[in-house]
Amino acid sequence: MSGVRSDGGVGTEQEHPPAPAVIELDDLGFSYPDGHRALEGITLRIEAGERVAILGPNGAGKSTLCLHLNGILEATEGTVSVCGLPIFRADDVKEIRRRVGVVFQDPDDMLFMPTVEADVAFGPSNLGLPEEEVRARVERALLAVGMGGWEAAPRTTSPSGRKSGPQPPRS
DSSP states (O other): OEEEOTTSOEEETTOOOOOOOSEEEEEEEEEOTTOOEEEEEEEEEEOTTOOOOOOOOTTSSHHHHHHHTTTSSOOSEEEEEETTEETTSHHHHHHHHHHOOOOOSSGGGTOOSSBHHHHHHHHHHHTTOOHHHHHHHHHHHHHHTTOTTOTTOBEEEOTTSOEEEEOOOOO
């Protein structure tokens, strides 16, 4: 319904404010404990549906920036919010981590549990899901990537230090 709004403007009676940005950084700054300044004055707004690439040379701060998006690192200046939820509030960090995942470049930084099942269960377990739900999600995830039956397979490292991946289940 159109009409005159209480502020004197003309428009619809039920105007809605815009949805919050999917990711919003406002004057983000970060220094590591040794004093190294990694980020300074980063302002960024990413709307739903946008695709964004963060590019730069080694040491430019790309990984440091991404680690702020789910609260692994805490800004020393400025603010970070995801879907309107501020990163600094402990209650919001759990919900934000349900929405923002981080995949590290080095598998040694991601895969660290003794078995395939334990590695796959790590995320859902840390979301506080009931054990039965975690087991169901692990089973579905492994089946989805053709690894059903590999739950108990150990993760191993070859003598050269390269990940050889999980060992196939023995009959």
